[in-house]
Amino acid sequence: MGSGKQVSRSAHIGDAGIALIHQRVSAMDHVWHERTVDAGIDGTIELRDPATGEVSNCHLQVQSKASDNDFPGETADRFHYDCDERDLDYWMKSSMPVLLVCSHPKRGEAWWAHIQSYFADPARRASGRVDFNKITMSLEGDVSDRLFAVADPHGRAHTPVADLRDETLESNLLPVTMPDVFWAYDGAVTLPRKVYDLQRESSLDIRDDFTLFGGRLLTWSPVEDTALAGAVNGDPTIEATGELLDGSPDSERILVRLLNNAFRQDLRDDCAFHGKRHMLYFRATDDLTPRS
Known part of the structure; x- marks a missing residue:
């Protein structure tokens, strides 16, 4: 064939x-x-x-x-x-x-x-x-x-078809009010996880609203009679928050950490912190019912 x-x-x-x-x-x-x-x-x-x-x-x-x-x-x-x-x-x-x-x-x-x-x-x-x-x-x-x-990576104008629709904008911005002062203690340990270990040794609620810097533990409120008391040495100095607004990179980092950790503290009844993703998330309800 x-x-x-x-x-x-x-x-x-x-x-x-x-x-x-x-x-x-x-x-x-x-x-x-x-x-x-x-x-x-x-x-x-x-x-x-x-x-x-x-x-x-x-x-x-x-x-x-x-x-x-x-x-x-x-x-x-x-x-x-x-x-x-x-x-x-x-x-x-x-x-x-x-x-x-x-x-x-x-x-x-x-x-x-x-x-x-x-x-x-x-x-x-x-x-x-x-x-x-x-x-x-x-x-x-x-x-x-x-x-x-x-x-056209430089963005010369072209005219897309208009899509007429109504939208509702919901903002997730939160107002931030900072205290006038913060408390600075000599730290008993230098690693945050060690601070949490010491807090767990007490019978009091663990606090998140602190940060460590330069051998000191900084927090927005006194540690006396709280779980943080075992993580500090001696009496504190009370310093003006304005000193952290001088524009230096270290001061800005300290202020951001203090604010973030205070946010974790304020929301701890409803939210948990994801260590790997560095974000707060809403915990599931005990009976897995929807949360509003």
């Missing part, structure tokens, strides 16, 4: 990948220009102002990498792509932004990365590897604002 002309499977998959990019670009009302001669760039996206229909003359070069099989390390959330060194050199030399688009055409899935910004990190450049997050790097829906930001 004679053999007729054929289109290879890889060529067919590659064509399907480009068709998927064309579809996604058109859905965002931009213009796709496919190249007939491919030396590492499959086509360009010309961004179009969605409000006026005017083409912007902002262009993004695109290289498509399509596969019906999983990419290396692919899971439900991520995968990676190892760039050919010659392709990467070619893309990095471009005076226009280059997007690498990896896709599964049969599944209608595509993800993108801006090559020049991604490989601005020397460690990434040395590895030649792009790590894709399937959620944040998906080429689905309208990502026009992100494409404009890549094509």
